[in-house]
Amino acid sequence: MSIKPLPRRRLRYRTKKYRSPDGLPTDICIFTITSKARYTKTKSLPTKQLSVLLIKRISTTFGEQWALPGGFSKESETLDECAYRELKEETNIDRNVHIEQLGTYYKPGRDPRGWIPSVAYVSLVHEDLLAHAKADDDASEARLFSVEEAFELQLAFDHREILTDALARIREKMLQTNIAKAFLPDEFTLSELLQVIETVVPAFKVSDRGNFERRLLSTTRRQGILEPVLAADGTPLYSTEYSNSPAKLYRFTDYMPVAMIY
């Protein structure tokens, strides 16, 4: 969506004792992990990349610019509802995906149109759900950029700062919570999980995949984060999607240990 011009009342109130913000938009960092098949000699895991959805914005002052999708919230909706609405407008996604408030941004002059803070949100969506992003809606263009690409752009407003914070937030939570599930199918292999973690947090390095597996499945503190997917007869289910050697399928449970430094 394009941001609509504001009514003219701003000037009229400039000299008044009480002024109120000229609007409270939400902007949303929609992250996804894009996959690309690798065309190797045998079945293999695709390469993955953390990407963010940006829209092209035509600004009278700045010309063409990429920006986070967003729009003004209404009195009749909560901020979360507004973020969901934006998400749906941009991506057509209409189900429960991971969405969380990142923070509210304002400093004098952040928006040349007036006193306009922004409530930033972060959403993590599975690649498949973005299949028909933005086929409809208005003329503005939307595109996925890898986060590296996104940081090379000149983003509108303070969206670079928001994106930086958003990235820091999901990196932190990727290691401390099970938000990895947002980027995975319901049932996944351990290699897929590991790949998602490594894609979001490049600093997370596991020297030996086998040790990762053992740690995750047989350490008492972590026991129960994952459970194997079982067939009706109680035998575990396997996938051969990414390898000839069948890989056991897992899913996240509701249990999550508390990470702590002490």
Place this chain on the structure above:
Amino acid sequence: MSIKPLPRRRLRYRTKKYRSPDGLPTDICIFTITSKARYTKTKSLPTKQLSVLLIKRISTTFGEQWALPGGFSKESETLDECAYRELKEETNIDRNVHIEQLGTYYKPGRDPRGWIPSVAYVSLVHEDLLAHAKADDDASEARLFSVEEAFELQLAFDHREILTDALARIREKMLQTNIAKAFLPDEFTLSELLQVIETVVPAFKVSDRGNFERRLLSTTRRQGILEPVLAADGTPLYSTEYSNSPAKLYRFTDYMPVAMIY
């Protein structure tokens, strides 16, 4: 501070196409840990309690009510600056204390005066800094409540929800970061640190203080969170404030490991 009545323009704009919020206040959960000496036969650690600062608010609709301190932000200031300003107005604190944005709250009807979201902040301050809280300022009353007491009150607006989230936030961060330092003097003993953690997170139970010490000081991943305070000649400094047996003094360094579940 008492929340000022809003100008009358709200009604005038109700029928306009675009409406904007009627203000964007910040509300701030100011937490502290209060100590009470224990009058035992020998020196002992005081009992500690997690407390939050509330102010008495006279509402025309609800009568007397306790609420989080807060006030409207201005176009000329950032939200953080507004929160700091509120903190200073309530507590006279004018130095760098821990302050962080918690989130922005809005749902239709949360404030009977109009479309008023609130940007909630959390601040952690050392008890000593609250010594002359609220000696000045306007007539409204301010008081520290233990968090248990606070939850027994009928708080204004959605302040109970904010307080719940704030508490969850600081409990989480108490275990995952070194925010404990906000409640400690620069130099402290391990018992004091442990007590702060236990006060904020009652679920954090250490069966053996000696094991806590060993873990914190000699586990490689945690090596360097704390450093002993040394005298000029390189010998460690001790405190006998809370025990006859001298306790080594430590301080936090800048190093903090990343807590993770994988």
Place this chain on the structure above:
DNA sequence: GAAATAGTGTCTCTTAGACAGTATGAG
């Protein structure tokens, strides 16, 4: 000696991580 804290020693079991090895099945 009792009280309240601050430590150390030691033992057992668990965990981390390195390294090597086997298995799978398509090309």
Place this chain on the structure above:
DNA sequence: CTCATACTGTCTAAGAGACACTATTTC
């Protein structure tokens, strides 16, 4: 036989946590 993945076995060092013990100083 190779490739790319999925494991399992084993060894060592480090860590967690239980329990018992000593130390310090004042009352």
